Ligand SMILES: [Zn+2]
């Protein structure tokens with residue numbers, strides 16, 4: 001085992017980690033300092049983002065996976081699934097350019113069998129043998145140290161902060177994945193429903209790709225942020241005729257692409273209805289359902305509707321490279337940052353959903 005600033009396994013040391021206990025209860029506990037097994041590395045977490053999915057687990061009755069990510073863990077797990085930090089220790093049989101003590105890395109926050117078609121393609125979350133999602137049904141990143149499979153490391157470009165790496169590890173990467181599914185072109189107009197951290201990232205990325213963004217949200221503060229992140233037009237999603245507003249902004253045709261980042265049935269329906277003939281729609285929001293008038297809203301329009309779930313390992317690396325090359329201010333997504341010890345207060349505020357994106361720093 002190669003050790004960096006980690007202590008040898010023989011010394012019993014406790015480190016801090018955050019657990020969701022259910023019904024909005026959270027505890028910062030002392031846990032044994034993890035050591036890497038074969039094929040594993042230990043990350044020293046430098047930034048751990050807070051994501052909308054974390055709120056679902058935080059609010060759930062048993063603090064566990066409530067959106068069907070996989071088999072539920074039978075023990076409490078460490079929360080957090082936007083990990084970014086440096087490699088602190090390397091287990092046996094691990095080699096490769098990223099698995100070296102001191103490397104700045106992100107983590108593709110899933111583990112799979114490593115051998116099936118999906119895992120080999122870098123889509124570990126879709127493993128045919130069943131996957132583990134860190135922070136949902138496997139130990140996550142709200143901790144000083146995190147044990148991960150060596151093949152889940154994704155390089156962090158030198159000029160990107162740990163903060164940006166944490167955002168790319170879920171929220172910003174998810175927006176990237178959705179735009180990739182759409183095959184968005186710079187000549188096109190995209191309507192993005194919901195300007196929380198994922199939608200706002202979508203606005204930032206799509207603008208940088210050259211597209212025209214129509215940003216929608218029910219909150220005026222979030223719309224203002226979307227403007228600052230490059231949105232060309234803003235639509236108040238509380239207005240009576242959202243679809244009409246998008247048609248008006250697109251010469252009556254509808255948007256070339258639409259992206260739902262809310263999971264709300266109303267927004268999903270509007271995303272389908274406001275896409276033009278031959279348009280493309282992607283659903284990123286989790287949970288809930290949608291009712292679509294298939295003949296009128298899809299078939300007669302030759303519409304393509306995609307589902308999208310986060311991103312592959314290479315997709316995460318591509319997103320980081322794009323953010324670095326275009327010098328995008330992903331750090332600007334974060335409005336709050338907290339020491340790990342103050343996680344109770346951090347989640348209490350996050351739960352009100354009045355703040356922007358939050359970050360825990362171990
Ligand atoms: Zn997430």
Ligand SMILES: [Zn+2]
Pocket residue numbers: 112113114115116117118119120126127128129
């Ligand atoms: Zn697999």
